Amino acid sequence: MLSRLSPRLLSSSPRLLSSSIRTLVNVTYPSPSVAVLELDRPPVNSLSLEMATSITSHIKQIESDPQIRSLILTSSNPKIFSAGLDITEMSRPSKTRLSTFWRSIQSLFLTLYSTRLSTISCITGHSPAGGCLLSMSCDYRVMSRNPKLGIGLNETRLGIAAPFWLKDLFVKTVGYREAELGLSRGKLYSPEEALKIGLVDEIVDGEVYDVAVERAEEYAEIPEKGIVATKRMCRGELVRDLEGKIEEDVGWFTDFILEEGTQKGIEGYLKSLSKK
Numbered sequence: 001m002l003s004r005l006s007p008r009l010l011s012s013s014p015r016l017l018s019s020s021i022r023t024l025v026n027v028t029y030p031s032p033s034v035a036v037l038e039l040d041r042p043p044v045n046s047l048s049l050e051m052a053t054s055i056t057s058h059i060k061q062i063e064s065d066p067q068i069r070s071l072i073l074t075s076s077n078p079k080i081f082s083a084g085l086d087i088t089e090m091s092r093p094s095k096t097r098l099s100t101f102w103r104s105i106q107s108l109f110l111t112l113y114s115t116r117l118s119t120i121s122c123i124t125g126h127s128p129a130g131g132c133l134l135s136m137s138c139d140y141r142v143m144s145r146n147p148k149l150g151i152g153l154n155e156t157r158l159g160i161a162a163p164f165w166l167k168d169l170f171v172k173t174v175g176y177r178e179a180e181l182g183l184s185r186g187k188l189y190s191p192e193e194a195l196k197i198g199l200v201d202e203i204v205d206g207e208v209y210d211v212a213v214e215r216a217e218e219y220a221e222i223p224e225k226g227i228v229a230t231k232r233m234c235r236g237e238l239v240r241d242l243e244g245k246i247e248e249d250v251g252w253f254t255d256f257i258l259e260e261g262t263q264k265g266i267e268g269y270l271k272s273l274s275k276k
Ligand SMILES: CCCCCCCCCCC/C=C/C(=O)SCCNC(=O)CCNC(=O)[C@H](O)C(C)(C)COP(=O)(O)OP(=O)(O)OC[C@H]1O[C@@H](n2cnc3c(N)ncnc32)[C@H](O)[C@@H]1OP(=O)(O)O
Pocket: 043, 044, 046, 079, 080, 082, 083, 084, 085, 086, 087, 088, 126, 128, 129, 130, 131, 154, 155, 158, 160, 161, 162, 163, 164, 166, 252, 253, 256, 257, 270, 273, 274, 275, 276
């Protein structure tokens, strides 16, 4: 029954939703052409199978409303945008759950990266690994100036590697050499550093959300046909690359994660997180 409600109704009834089904995201509409999708999976907005599936289906719902032109992706947690993939999904999983999980991540990326909507990532908090993937999949990134925050791809620090399409996305965003350095060192960039290399487009001293809404409204004024054709031109190749290798990529991911050495690394990393 919930799926028949329009996105506008969903946003106007957050209490109805939270009492009946945990959606893990909140959707609001600051203006007639702009939607805001707020990640809301405490404590750190990590991407579990359910979280990834929920984000994807909400993007599709928002997309289906022709009045909406721009989408802001943000977090209900002011300190953390998203801690990336839910590492517990990769710790001693069944092969079936692991492949379904990975398909949900591929699908989230493909949906967000190729949506007709203009997407603005409003990064108020930490954005490592999968969090950085979400931000890089958007068209524009605004980040809080807080020097304590980090954004980047730190996979090597967990003993894992980014899949080819995430590596390609990083290369397209920051250039080959910076991507190679950042990936191999598992570097998390401060907002200032991220701005310098083009990983974010703007850093903001005050209210990041207000700037994100402003940018979303600016994008909404650009003719949709032009935006969509441009996105297809800039992003089509990577989308087609992954679409053509979905099964191969699932195979790589599951084989790599299920290796005993990887499992030991993941276990150690989880322990270090919970000991902090
Ligand atoms: C060639 C072969 C190709 C194969 C491809 C295989 C590899 C695929 C890789 C795909 C790319 C993406 C990878 C990822 O996203 S992996 C996740 C990376 N994320 C991180 O490393 C972030 C870890 N978290 C943190 O650094 C901090 O938690 C953070 C700075 C985000 C917040 O710090 P804070 O102090 O506020 O909070 P805590 O650290 O105390 O955390 C609170 C609780 O949340 C748990 N937690 C944190 N992060 C995660 C997570 N990502 N998944 C699950 N759980 C997480 C943490 O353990 C705390 O739990 P407890 O309260 O129970 O202790």
